[in-house]
Amino acid sequence: MIELKHIEKSHPQGDSRLFVLRKVSLAIGEGEFVSIVGPSGSGKSSLLSVLGLLDADWTGEYLFDGQPLHAMKPKQRAEFARNNIGFVFQQYHLIDDLTVRENLELPLDYRDMPRSERQARVADILDRFQIVGKKDLYPRQLSGGQQQLVAVARAVVARPRLLLADEPTGALHSSQGDMIMDLLAELHRDGTTIVQVTHNPAYAARAGRTVELFDGWLK
Numbered sequence: 284m285i286e287l288k289h290i291e292k293s294h295p296q297g298d299s300r301l302f303v304l305r306k307v308s309l310a311i312g313e314g315e316f317v318s319i320v321g322p323s324g325s326g327k328s329s330l331l332s333v334l335g336l337l338d339a340d341w342t343g344e345y346l347f348d349g350q351p352l353h354a355m356k357p358k359q360r361a362e363f364a365r366n367n368i369g370f371v372f373q374q375y376h377l378i379d380d381l382t383v384r385e386n387l388e389l390p391l392d393y394r395d396m397p398r399s400e401r402q403a404r405v406a407d408i409l410d411r412f413q414i415v416g417k418k419d420l421y422p423r424q425l426s427g428g429q430q431q432l433v434a435v436a437r438a439v440v441a442r443p444r445l446l447l448a449d450e451p452t453g454a455l456h457s458s459q460g461d462m463i464m465d466l467l468a469e470l471h472r473d474g475t476t477i478v479q480v481t482h483n484p485a486y487a488a489r490a491g492r493t494v495e496l497f498d499g500w501l502k
């Protein structure tokens with residue numbers, strides 16, 4: 284499904300450049316669950332941002348079902364990401380002054396979808412994630428684990444084919460972390476392709492494959 288070829292990314296550093304991704308080539312098949320691991324600063328988040336099209340400042344090739352995303356214009360890329368990719372961050376990134384239900388509606392607002400269908404999708408996801416009782420609360424009224432649950436729900440409400448998670452359990456207690464990992468495993472069983480960044484070896488091992496970065500190089 285995904286093919287990265289010779290991805291390079293660097294930041295200016297004095298007169299030269301600091302490379303954070305070096306000739307990264309990686310293929311990810313449809314339905315795979317992959318963990319990206321490596322020391323702090325090795326480029327894990329940078330690689331996930333490239334995969335999520337959150338970042339356009341890199342070189343190389345990114346093919347998705349054979350489509351060259353690297354050649355798309357920014358507007359096309361953004362639309363492709365909205366239609367195909369969900370992203371979960373370590374710090375939830377929910378919108379504080381929207382309720383849980385409104386946060387979940389956001390990814391569907393950009394879709395050409397009747398209002399009744401949008402409402403049905405949100406109702407489904409509230410049910411599936413067992414957060415119906417929280418739908419009218421604001422993020423600050425939820426625990427960290429519950430906020431991350433909503434963040435995962437928001438990332439998958441539009442049914443993305445690729446789910447990217449950057450340290451999704453990093454800010455959570457272990458029981459809440461386990462709950463989020465169980466949820467990722469369930470989404471994977473249902474066919475979603477997942478790539479996660481994690482420092483937790485037990486959570487990394489729950490994926491089918493682990494890839495390791497070191498100083499921007501894939502080991």
Ligand SMILES: Nc1ncnc2c1ncn2[C@@H]1O[C@H](COP(=O)(O)OP(=O)(O)OP(=O)(O)O)[C@@H](O)[C@H]1O
Pocket residue numbers: 294295301303321322323324325326327328329330
């Ligand atoms: N905007 C930036 N300007 C300069 N350097 C940056 C910038 N963003 C990231 N870097 C550098 O890029 C390198 C890779 O960062 P990245 O966040 O991808 O690493 P990581 O493996 O995810 O680290 P961690 O495990 O600590 O989150 C680091 O050396 C970081 O300092």
